[in-house]
Amino acid sequence: MTSSLIISLKVLAIDVPLLLIIGVTLGWILAKTEFRGKDLVDVLVILPIALPPSVLGLYLLMTLSHIPFVREAEILFSFPAAALAPLFPSLPIMIQAARSGFSSVDRQLEQAARTLGDSEFKIFWRITFPLSRLSIMAGLALASMRALGDFGVTLMIAGNIPGRTQTLPLFIYSNVEAMNFFEANIAALLLTAVGIISLLVVKKLEGKRIELS
Amino acid sequence: MNCLEARFSKNLSGFSLNVSIELGEEIAALFGPSGAGKSLTLRILAGLDRPKEGKIVLNGRVLYDSASSVFVKACQRRVGLVFQELALFPHMTALENVAYGIKGPNKWEIAKQWLDKVKLEGLYDRMPNQLSGGQRQRVALARALAPKPDLLLLDEPFSALDGPMRRALRRELKRLSLESRTPTLYVTHDIEDVCSLASKVFLIRDGTTLATIDVSKLWNPDTQESIWHSLGWGTLIRGKITEEDGNLYFKWDKGRLKVSCSRNLVGEASVFIHPNHVKLLYPDVPVAPELEANIMEGKVIEKIAINGSVRLYIKSSGIEWHAEYPGDSYLTLEIKDGQDVLFSIEPSKISVLSPCDNSVN
Numbered sequence: 001m002t003s004s005l006i007i008s009l010k011v012l013a014i015d016v017p018l019l020l021i022i023g024v025t026l027g028w029i030l031a032k033t034e035f036r037g038k039d040l041v042d043v044l045v046i047l048p049i050a051l052p053p054s055v056l057g058l059y060l061l062m063t064l065s066h067i068p069f070v071r072e073a074e075i076l077f078s079f080p081a082a083a084l085a086p087l088f089p090s091l092p093i094m095i096q097a098a099r100s101g102f103s104s105v106d107r108q109l110e111q112a113a114r115t116l117g118d119s120e121f122k123i124f125w126r127i128t129f130p131l132s133r134l135s136i137m138a139g140l141a142l143a144s145m146r147a148l149g150d151f152g153v154t155l156m157i158a159g160n161i162p163g164r165t166q167t168l169p170l171f172i173y174s175n176v177e178a179m180n181f182f183e184a185n186i187a188a189l190l191l192t193a194v195g196i197i198s199l200l201v202v203k204k205l206e207g208k209r210i211e212l213s
Numbered sequence: 214m215n216c217l218e219a220r221f222s223k224n225l226s227g228f229s230l231n232v233s234i235e236l237g238e239e240i241a242a243l244f245g246p247s248g249a250g251k252s253l254t255l256r257i258l259a260g261l262d263r264p265k266e267g268k269i270v271l272n273g274r275v276l277y278d279s280a281s282s283v284f285v286k287a288c289q290r291r292v293g294l295v296f297q298e299l300a301l302f303p304h305m306t307a308l309e310n311v312a313y314g315i316k317g318p319n320k321w322e323i324a325k326q327w328l329d330k331v332k333l334e335g336l337y338d339r340m341p342n343q344l345s346g347g348q349r350q351r352v353a354l355a356r357a358l359a360p361k362p363d364l365l366l367l368d369e370p371f372s373a374l375d376g377p378m379r380r381a382l383r384r385e386l387k388r389l390s391l392e393s394r395t396p397t398l399y400v401t402h403d404i405e406d407v408c409s410l411a412s413k414v415f416l417i418r419d420g421t422t423l424a425t426i427d428v429s430k431l432w433n434p435d436t437q438e439s440i441w442h443s444l445g446w447g448t449l450i451r452g453k454i455t456e457e458d459g460n461l462y463f464k465w466d467k468g469r470l471k472v473s474c475s476r477n478l479v480g481e482a483s484v485f486i487h488p489n490h491v492k493l494l495y496p497d498v499p500v501a502p503e504l505e506a507n508i509m510e511g512k513v514i515e516k517i518a519i520n521g522s523v524r525l526y527i528k529s530s531g532i533e534w535h536a537e538y539p540g541d542s543y544l545t546l547e548i549k550d551g552q553d554v555l556f557s558i559e560p561s562k563i564s565v566l567s568p569c570d571n572s573v574n
């Protein structure tokens with residue numbers, strides 16, 4: 001179980017910063033800009049939530065296997081694939097949270113900052129981001145939990161290779177299959193505890209957000 | 214010499230804005246009813262909205278010119294704007310709010326000086342939600358003035374404040390604006406705000422600036438005639454204030470109203486009644502105590518629904534009264550043209566204006 005736990009933690013260490021950077025960027029674009037085809041982008045961004053993980057995994061497998069670089073670097077069914085896989089089902093959660101956080105910032109505050117001489121970049125860091133950070137942190141906690149618990153997409157593009165791509169959810173699956181319920185229960189308990197802690201953090205952040213508004 | 218010269222137009226669905234404003238080193242009001250385009254005018258001057266065509270020049274600097282495709286961004290205009298909802302940054306203290314637009318190493322010192330100027334010494338570390346309405350208003354004013362803008366714009370700056378606070382803030386604004394020699398343009402639909410603060414008033418209605426008037430001449434009979442007729446909004450009556458049994462009444466040839474004003478206004482006077490203060494009464498519902506004094510009967514001459522509001526023109530006591538209320542009010546009265554109605558005005562809501570009243574009260 002230790003190696004699965006380490007792999008899961010390594011996946012989280014890679015995915016959390018990526019979730020934050022990609023989620024905040026796309027969330028800001030969707031909340032604050034208008035462009036042609038925005039509705040389509042909107043649907044594509046949320047689609048991974050609506051698709052069964054096996055279908056999403058299959059699409060990724062088919063797409064990635066046709067990219068020469070991915071093939072040559074043997075990324076599929078290796079640790080990089082295990083790190084990449086959970087991003088797809090968890091990113092929509094992060095993007096939606098960031099988007100709703102940015103949308104909830106009163107436009108007049110940004111306009112006031114504009115009349116006080118700030119550029120758009122400065123307004124983002126001084127007004128928009130600080131005022132939506134609680135939503136973003138809550139979204140990050142939920143998206144991270146979703147990434148930690150990913151099973152279907154990881155199985156489809158990274159496989160279930162102990163010591164290389166076997167994360168905690170895959171470890172549970174393998175142990176249940178082998179009728180080894182004790183180890184499976186321990187791992188399940190660990191994931192449950194992390195889930196409860198994350199939800200408590202989200203609840204606290206939500207409470208603070210309501211208090212501030 | 215004019216600091217600001219602005220002429221621009223903008224078309225929105227069902228509404229077109231045509232504005233012409235010339236402003237020197239003075240305080241001026243942009244006065245008109247709801248939906249007249251006042252706030253949009255300020256937003257365009259501040260660079261938050263783009264007009265369709267025209268030219269805006271501030272202190273010789275072209276901020277917008279449709280002919281040469283010039284549009285200076287809001288952040289480069291040096292135009293301060295106090296929003297109606299103030300838009301104080303909720304995650305910053307009063308001091309941080311005021312320091313926001315100040316550049317240079319002494320920004321904190323300058324911000325403190327501004328907070329002192331608006332009488333908020335010692336409240337530097339308060340968050341906006343820990344300040345009263347008047348204090349928040351002062352922070353917003355200090356924040357807009359602190360970066361030394363070339364033009365100060367205020368959108369209904371006193372609308373959320375009650376009488377004494379409103380008067381105190383008017384004095385404050387007048388002092389600060391004149392001290393800093395910043396040309397100031399503020400939006401209002403309250404005639405008291407106009408008379409007590411501005412030296413010049415731009416009248417705007419249905420998106421068009423109709424006239425520019427020196428406030429000292431606002432109540433000259435010749436001016437009144439043309440202005441109030443062209444504005445066609447609000448009820449202005451000329452008559453005199455008398456005192457009877459310790460109460461003050463405004464009388465004209467066909468009627469009288471109980472008023473609440475200073476006793477030194479007894480004599481010739483005019484009153485202005487804001488359309489929102491003309492309250493319709495339900496025939497079978499007890500009247501609120503503050504409305505009991507001035508109950509009148511009248512006939513609806515015309516009913517107009519505009520921008521979610523209803524405007525009524527009511528004939529009573531030889532006067533055409535103007536009333537305005539939200540479209541979802543008084544539905545059960547089923548008001549229509551020609552209908553008899555009961556209405557009243559709270560004495561404290563009647564603006565009593567002595568001739569050429571331009572004092573800060």
